[in-house]
Amino acid sequence: MSEVNVSDNLKKLRLRIAKAEQAVGRAPNSVGLVAVSKTKPISLIRAAIAEGQRAFGENYAQEAIEKATALADLGLEWHFIGPVQSNKTQGLAGAMSWVHTVDRLKIARRLNDQRPENMPALNVCLQVNISQETSKAGLPPDQVAALAREVAGLPRLRLRGLMAIPAPTDNTLEQRQAFADMRELLLQLKSTLPELDTLSMGMSGDLEAAIAEGATLIRVGSDIFGARN
Numbered sequence: 245m246s247e248v249n250v251s252d253n254l255k256k257l258r259l260r261i262a263k264a265e266q267a268v269g270r271a272p273n274s275v276g277l278v279a280v281s282k283t284k285p286i287s288l289i290r291a292a293i294a295e296g297q298r299a300f301g302e303n304y305a306q307e308a309i310e311k312a313t314a315l316a317d318l319g320l321e322w323h324f325i326g327p328v329q330s331n332k333t334q335g336l337a338g339a340m341s342w343v344h345t346v347d348r349l350k351i352a353r354r355l356n357d358q359r360p361e362n363m364p365a366l367n368v369c370l371q372v373n374i375s376q377e378t379s380k381a382g383l384p385p386d387q388v389a390a391l392a393r394e395v396a397g398l399p400r401l402r403l404r405g406l407m408a409i410p411a412p413t414d415n416t417l418e419q420r421q422a423f424a425d426m427r428e429l430l431l432q433l434k435s436t437l438p439e440l441d442t443l444s445m446g447m448s449g450d451l452e453a454a455i456a457e458g459a460t461l462i463r464v465g466s467d468i469f470g471a472r473n
């Protein structure tokens with residue numbers, strides 16, 4: 245494995261984000277960065293922390309809980325961005341600040357019931373299958389409003405917005421279209437849920453398109469921590 249320079253990578257990424265914000269007239273630092281550390285060792289997470297990074301994303305529940313527990317004294321913000329299984333909700337409810345991937349009421353209810361009382365409400369996003377891929381996780385766009393209404397009523401969850409992983413493509417126009425559809429969907433929801441403020445979209449390969457269409461949180465892994473095996 246080649247050496248990865250997390251500090252350099254983060255500095256370059258921050259410039260890239262700033263340029264993308266500026267290109268579309270968005271305010272500096274209006275896009276939050278979740279550093280996706282899945283499969284990567286704690287040593288690389290510490291290198292990102294040393295560079296000022298506070299928000300980390302993980303895909304696998306067991307790994308997410310272990311890393312959050314190991315670094316609990318540092319006041320980091322842990323984001324769960326992988327598929328949520330019922331038998332993992334308790335651990336996630338106790339260790340995460342955010343879960344981006346709620347797509348069923350059953351999972352939302354479990355997270356709500358299991359969120360410890362001494363912690364603030366758990367931030368959640370609804371995952372949308374925006375490219376309508378048959379194999380993909382996430383809600384079809386036409387089911388988002390109904391689930392949002394239910395989740396917004398759960399007192400130990402704080403519904404923040406929507407998340408998507410569009411079908412991968414190098415075509416910038418296609419990237420923009422999927423993210424624009426997400427922006428439109430959030431806008432519609434905000435007519436009844438004005439407190440929603442989050443669009444979690446954009447990764448290493450498409451973050452410029454996501455920022456152009458209003459992403460408020462991007463989730464970047466390989467461009468910070470190197471390719472995964």
Ligand SMILES: *Cc1c(COP(=O)(O)O)cnc(C)c1O
Nearest residue numbers: 280303325447448463464465466
């Ligand atoms: C792995 C992953 C990312 C990061 O992807 P990169 O291409 O490595 O930047 C973002 N979001 C989700 C949901 C992921 O699973």
